[in-house]
Amino acid sequence: MAGLHHTFGDVVAVNGISFSVEAGEVYSLLGPNGAGKSTLINVLCTLLPVQRGSVHVAGFNITKDPALVRRVMGIVFQEVTLDRDMTVAETLEFHGWLYEMDRGTRRARARDLMTLVELETKRDTLTKHLSGGMKRRLEIARGLMTRPQVLILDEPTIGLDPRTRMRVWDYIRTVNREGTTILLTTHYMDEADHLSNRISIVDDGKIVITGDPAGLKDTLGRDVITLETSDDNRAAGLLSQSGLVRGVTLRDGGVVMTTAEEGSRVLPLVFSLLTDAGIAVRASMLKEPSMDDVFLFYTGRELGEQLAGQITVRHSPRGR
Amino acid sequence: MRQGFLTIAWRDLLRFVRFRALLFSSLVQPALWMAFFGIAMSASFDRLAPVGVAPGGLPSVNYLTFMAAGVIGMTSLFVSFYGGIVILFDRNWGLMREIMASPIPRGDIIAGIGLSVVAKSILQATLILIFGLLLGAGFFPGTTPLTGIAAYLGVMLFVAVFSFGFLCLSAAISITLESPEGLQGVITLLTMPIFFLSNALYPVDAFPPVLQALSVINPLTHLVNGIRFFAIGEDFFAVGETYHLTAIDTATSLLVLVLFAALMYGIARWRFAVARVT
Ligand SMILES: Nc1ncnc2c1ncn2[C@@H]1O[C@H](COP(=O)(O)OP(=O)(O)OP(=O)(O)O)[C@@H](O)[C@H]1O
Ligand SMILES: [Mg+2]
Numbered sequence: 290m291a292g293l294h295h296t297f298g299d300v301v302a303v304n305g306i307s308f309s310v311e312a313g314e315v316y317s318l319l320g321p322n323g324a325g326k327s328t329l330i331n332v333l334c335t336l337l338p339v340q341r342g343s344v345h346v347a348g349f350n351i352t353k354d355p356a357l358v359r360r361v362m363g364i365v366f367q368e369v370t371l372d373r374d375m376t377v378a379e380t381l382e383f384h385g386w387l388y389e390m391d392r393g394t395r396r397a398r399a400r401d402l403m404t405l406v407e408l409e410t411k412r413d414t415l416t417k418h419l420s421g422g423m424k425r426r427l428e429i430a431r432g433l434m435t436r437p438q439v440l441i442l443d444e445p446t447i448g449l450d451p452r453t454r455m456r457v458w459d460y461i462r463t464v465n466r467e468g469t470t471i472l473l474t475t476h477y478m479d480e481a482d483h484l485s486n487r488i489s490i491v492d493d494g495k496i497v498i499t500g501d502p503a504g505l506k507d508t509l510g511r512d513v514i515t516l517e518t519s520d521d522n523r524a525a526g527l528l529s530q531s532g533l534v535r536g537v538t539l540r541d542g543g544v545v546m547t548t549a550e551e552g553s554r555v556l557p558l559v560f561s562l563l564t565d566a567g568i569a570v571r572a573s574m575l576k577e578p579s580m581d582d583v584f585l586f587y588t589g590r591e592l593g594e595q596l597a598g599q600i601t602v603r604h605s606p607r608g609r
Numbered sequence: 610m611r612q613g614f615l616t617i618a619w620r621d622l623l624r625f626v627r628f629r630a631l632l633f634s635s636l637v638q639p640a641l642w643m644a645f646f647g648i649a650m651s652a653s654f655d656r657l658a659p660v661g662v663a664p665g666g667l668p669s670v671n672y673l674t675f676m677a678a679g680v681i682g683m684t685s686l687f688v689s690f691y692g693g694i695v696i697l698f699d700r701n702w703g704l705m706r707e708i709m710a711s712p713i714p715r716g717d718i719i720a721g722i723g724l725s726v727v728a729k730s731i732l733q734a735t736l737i738l739i740f741g742l743l744l745g746a747g748f749f750p751g752t753t754p755l756t757g758i759a760a761y762l763g764v765m766l767f768v769a770v771f772s773f774g775f776l777c778l779s780a781a782i783s784i785t786l787e788s789p790e791g792l793q794g795v796i797t798l799l800t801m802p803i804f805f806l807s808n809a810l811y812p813v814d815a816f817p818p819v820l821q822a823l824s825v826i827n828p829l830t831h832l833v834n835g836i837r838f839f840a841i842g843e844d845f846f847a848v849g850e851t852y853h854l855t856a857i858d859t860a861t862s863l864l865v866l867v868l869f870a871a872l873m874y875g876i877a878r879w880r881f882a883v884a885r886v887t
Contacts, residue, residue: 356712370704372699384711386615386619387711387713388712
């Protein structure tokens with residue numbers, strides 16, 4: 290995908306996104322609500338036209354050969370797209386038939402998949418009588434019916450209980466091991482962290498940073514320090530000019546900074562700097578960066594400057 | 610072989626059979642029309658234009674026989690006009706994204722729902738014919754079993770082409786509109802003139818010229834003519850009017866319906882091509 294733009298009226302949903310997914314990879318698009326992930330997916334699966342840019346899937350240009358692209362792709366949409374008045378088995382049968390699988394194959398595949406997602410006992414239940422998690426599992430099974438070369442999952446585990454999520458992750462890994470390339474979107478950091486070979490963080494229709502999970506955490510430095518002070522604003526300003534830390538952001542919870550060296554060595558220096566300036570430190574926390582930190586750190590306004598290695602103070606409304 | 614349209618038709622018929630109330634009402638409704646409207650109106654019309662005084666020795670046809678073609682036309686019109694509503698529901702709440710993201714050609718989606726709707730129309734038309742015969746309508750006079758079957762198939766050919774045309778119109782509207790209420794409104798708006806500016810229930814000869822012209826371009830008129838040609842015959846006398854439906858007229862009517870269906874299919878294809886389903 291190169292230079293993809295997509296606008297709805299004057300809303301810019303995707304603003305110049307380029308990336309490529311290797312065959313056999315699990316690739317995640319991680320981003321906050323409204324980042325443009327679903328729009329990108331809709332373009333990818335040919336439901337929306339390519340307004341600007343070019344997109345290739347499995348070697349086919351999606352503008353020129355949409356029919357071929359549709360054939361190699363399996364999709365699980367963000368919203369439920371099931372017919373409430375069809376049974377589990379009929380849903381899978383319909384899908385297999387849509388993709389022109391022969392009768393024997395689709396029966397056998399449907400049976401295997403119902404077992405995989407543990408819906409065998411529900412095969413003749415109308416989908417409107419399934420629980421939310423069961424619906425999701427059915428949709429995932431449906432996405433797998435055709436053994437697609439590329440599987441696209443738009444927030445596959447949204448609304449699932451932790452046990453079911455783990456199980457869905459297992460399916461995803463299993464399917465991937467069998468050779469399916471997977472593109473998934475999520476706003477669960479742990480999901481991206483556990484599943485992906487590579488992650489792109491998307492915000493405001495742009496890719497902010499791409500890397501493997503460990504690499505992304507590395508970019509934040511050794512440790513993440515969070516401070517609660519008597520004057521967070523001034524503290525953030527001072528710290529960003531001090532050269533003691535790599536990056537500083539300001540959030541509801543306090544001042545968050547990342548360090549180049551071991552955090553425990555930096556912390557005393559930070560304390561004395563602030564004390565000298567007459568700012569009281571009420572609480573402090575030091576930990577290794579998690580995907581959450583990566584996400585929160587990168588989904589903000591002054592990201593360009595962040596990436597240029599500058600230290601900036603950021604007022605982020607997206608505190609947690 | 611391309612099977613996409615069969616898939617779509619299968620699923621649409623599955624819903625038809627699943628919703629018992631829908632199935633039941635669509636089977637009972639034509640029977641009710643025949644039973645109440647047919648019998649009640651027969652009583653009046655047959656008194657106004659009594660059977661058996663046909664000029665020139667033409668076979669005279671009672672009102673029930675005459676209006677059955679109209680009832681078939683009306684039920685076909687309804688079933689096909691509402692046939693596209695599934696597209697609207699799918700688009701808003703269900704499967705249309707799955708279908709649009711699948712390799713199935715857009716034309717096959719329309720053709721599939723069309724097939725399902727044609728099947729429903731034929732089922733209803735057959736029931737009306739059977740019910741009419743039970744009530745004493747004189748369909749297929751003087752036919753041998755073989756010509757009788759041919760005449761029945763002729764009726765169904767007209768029903769099929771007509772239904773497909775209106776289904777395409779319904780599909781085009783459904784893929785364009787956002788709400789079921791909108792479709793309902795459009796259907797109500799169009800059904801009235803189509804129904805009353807046709808020869809379904811009464812002769813159009815006495816219409817003022819403008820209305821007569823409209824009735825001539827009305828697909829329902831051509832459907833009803835076709836049905837009468839096959840179900841009643843070339844020349845007959847009904848409701849105080851003499852009818853001459855030649856084979857040429859009938860072929861012309863069929864051609865009009867085919868052109869109408871082709872035009873509607875084209876419009877539906879175009880609407881599907883520009884539709885954005887997300
Ligand atoms: N059909 C549409 N018409 C107008 N605007 C739209 C449409 N679809 C999406 N948008 C806008 O595009 C932007 C991106 O939306 P999108 O659904 O792609 O976000 P997302 O990353 O999937 O978010 P989420 O995590 O909440 O699913 C939003 O500002 C949204 O309001
Ligand atoms: Mg989304």
